[in-house]
Amino acid sequence: MSIVQLDEYLIDQIAAGEVVERPASVVKELVENALDAGARRIQIATAGGGKTLMRVTDDGRGIPREELRLAVRRHCTSKLSGGLDAIASLGFRGEALPSIGSVAKLSLLSRAAGAQEAFEVRVAAGACEGPMPGALTKGTVVEVRDLFQSVPARLKFLKSDRAETSAITEIVKRLSIAFPGVRFELSGPDRSRLVLEAVPADEPLRRICDVVGRDFSENAVEIDAVREDVRLSGYAGLPSFHKGNSLSQYLFVNGRPVRDKMLISALSGAYADMMERGRYPLAVLFLEIDPSLVDVNVHPAKADVRFRDPQLVRGLIVGAIREAMAAEGVRGSTAAARGLAARFSNAAEARSPDPDIRFAGFAPGAPDIAMPSSPSAPRWPGSSYEAPARPRTPFDPSSAAYRPLDGSREAWPTEAGHGFAEDAQAPFESDAAQFQRTPSPQESRTDAGDHPLGAAKAQLFENFILAETPTGLVLVDGHAAHERIVYEKLKTALYGRTIASQLLLIPEIVDLPEDDADRLAEESETFAKLGLGLERFGPGAVAVRETPAILGQCDVKRLVRDLADELAEFGTRDSVKSRIDHVAATIACHGSVRTGRRLRLEEMNALLREMETTPGSGTCNHGRPTFIELKKADIEALFGR
Structure with missing residues (x-):
């Protein structure tokens, strides 16, 4: 077969196989574009787990009319002015929008800052229409419908709507931790509404707790360490505060969420002899490094990175976490205390008496709890029946059934030393019971x-x-x-x-x-x-x-x-x-x-x-x-x- 050049539509579909793995991948690319555009408010709406609809609305700088068609063409980007050695943005490859447009119906509506009106382009099956006038006050709206309509075989590999919805939520949560000053809103008929309000830049722990959980702040140690040109900051959970999966491990390199296996291995190494097998620590760690010392252009999904000196980075993570734990001193998880308190509460509830049968105390008129009525003669409410007075016989130790074996009174407590006094209890002390x-x-x-x-x-x-x-x-x-x-x-x-x-x-x-x-x-x-x-x-x-x-x-x-x-x-x-x-x-x-x-x-x-x-x-x-x-x-x- 002769060598031929592939047409643009087929090239876009091949690229989409790497960039667009599932609906969550689409949302990730669109939200990253919004963040690169300086957005402060981002709204994400989905339907059918993202298979039917994904819409991302932001208030960023927008795209000028003359650049809209370029934005949906392959290898067109505004983020590589400094070259691959100085990447300061989340996106840079220029493949996301054309790849999405080749496997779904894509519309891009934007109004650039200072422009008098908005314009829209539409892409379907790789063909672009527009730009045409549209209605928008500010920012950009990207809408994706009928994902994988041109490659229906890919639909068979997607999971249920609920699973795809959860994956989208997880992607947005990871990005929201890296940008606490941005407001994120997730909505749609396939989910419950989630709003992550913007927080001040000096209070990142508030956003982290919104994502990881409110109890994270009580069970985490702050990390702040520098080694050569690399800085590590964030929070690491206590060894006694862990989960059964690694979903609560959030790692960022220069603000980019990553799932790099070397970083995950370093995190596991830091807790190696402090955590039982099958459990995973909770951590939110930010790694700041010179862009020239890390390569983010490893995979189209940009989840993996390569460091020029991986041993330096690994040693920093392991050393910083261990040093922080040692400096924290002895400290236990609050989750264990809550669990203990809950067990006590549940046990008390399980033993609670019938609410209709309550102890009324020893006040006048209280029921006689010492001698309950026999079933044959029930005591009805309002009855005038009174139990006969029980005879009281003076206690005589010489004739008592539980008298001392020698029959003497000397072993019994006197008036001055009766009850649970130390002298009275002495005869009953056992050698086996050694009290401190x-x-x-x-x-x-x-x-x-x-x-x-x-x-x-x-x-x-x-x-x-x-x-x-x-x-x-x-x-x-x-x-x-x-x-x-x-x-x-x-x-x-x-x-x-x-x-x-x-x-x-x-x-x-x-x-x-x-x-x-x-x-x-x-x-x-x-x-x-x-x-x-x-x-x-x-x-x-x-x-x-x-x-x-x-x-x-x-x-x-x-x-x-x-x-x-x-x-x-x-x-x-x-x-x-x-x-x-x-x-x-x-x-x-x-x-x-x-x-x-x-x-x-x-x-x-x-x-x-x-x-x-x-x-x-x-x-x-x-x-x-x-x-x-x-x-x-x-x-x-x-x-x-």
Whole structure:
């Protein structure tokens, strides 16, 4: 077959296959154009999950009449005056509008700033009509109808209307976080109306909470770090505040929302030993970097980026989050406290008595609750029947059924020491019940006021430590807390010096592709600090001569291949460190205080004090929370006070 040049319509359809994946992709491109035009108010209306209608209205600068036809032609843009090395806008490829027009009915109505009237162009099946006069006071209105009408096979790959509507909402939310000063409105017959009001530039957390949730501000740590020419800012959720998916991870590079796998990997690495598997942290992070040091022209969707120095960026994210968590000190998630309070409330409601049967107290005329009426003789309301007076017989210990075994009166409380006095209770104390000394009120107030985790009061179920703070109560999982403390001490001892290695009697030869062998050889010095000694062994292999001693007998070939894969995909070398951390976590788990051991009051307080000075003590090595704080107001609410 001879080589021929494709016609423009077919070229646009091919381009649409990359740019227009689903209705959410169309909304993303149109909203980004509105933001690039300086819009302060953007309205998005959809129908049929975006398959039937998508309309984006903005109050931006608009498009002059003579440029309307150019706006819907391929590779026509006003955003590349500085070249690809200085991209300062969200869009720049000039492919979105013509691609959309090739697979849907597109109309573009705009009134440029200072123009006397508005003009409109329409595109259907790649053919453009106009410009023609239109009615609009300001800005631009882009309307897309019947998506994929010219390629009906693409409709089969779309999801339900509800799923497509949710995807559009998610796209708008991500863009709204990057532009808090812009008002966004989502409406349509296929959705409930959503309005995100503009917020002041110095209060970005308000917009973040509108999107992520109101409780995010109570469970997040502010991030602000700079390394060389890269700055990282935003908020990272506490390790004990997590979700079952990664939808609440919002990453931005120079104001552009991205889903870059290297950045996601760095975020996961920052929480590696602070969060249980299968859970995902909540984070909103903004990366500001010189445009010449990042390539956003990787994919037409512009969701992936490439950094000139990925290790610098990864190290900044991991280091900044870990440092912020350590500086924050001991802090638990409010979600756990609310969950605990809800469990108490639900349990109380489940045990609540019949509302028609209430305790009326001991006031005159109150029912006799000591002797309920028999079913055979019901007591009807208004009846004059009164229960006969019960005879009262003086208590005689010598004839009582529960008299002391020796029959003497000496073991019974005297008038001066009756009831639950200490002397009266002494005969019933068991050796198995070992109660700790309770500090005086003055001591408790001093301890609780000086320390975030307060003063220990008791040990429950031979594991949980109950402590009192000036603002409420703290319940600590003793085993989990001590596990984190031991783990952090082990890591400090391990990484404070070169990790000990064991020399292999016979070097392990690992066959690898030549590129992987080159990458491993380049990082040999870093691996040597972690106790892994390797070197090139011919063009397609490496020789491993030493392994970290703490790993013991390990699968060397698998370890090296995992490292090669990680370097190829992410450019990182964390496999060795993660395995060493796993061994340290196992040692810490087995070496920490076990459930069932009774602690003295001094030991409980010492554990609380160590938690307050240990980084990441809000969770154990497996990601479970180590303590739950219940505020005094929450406790009072449980009792209706």
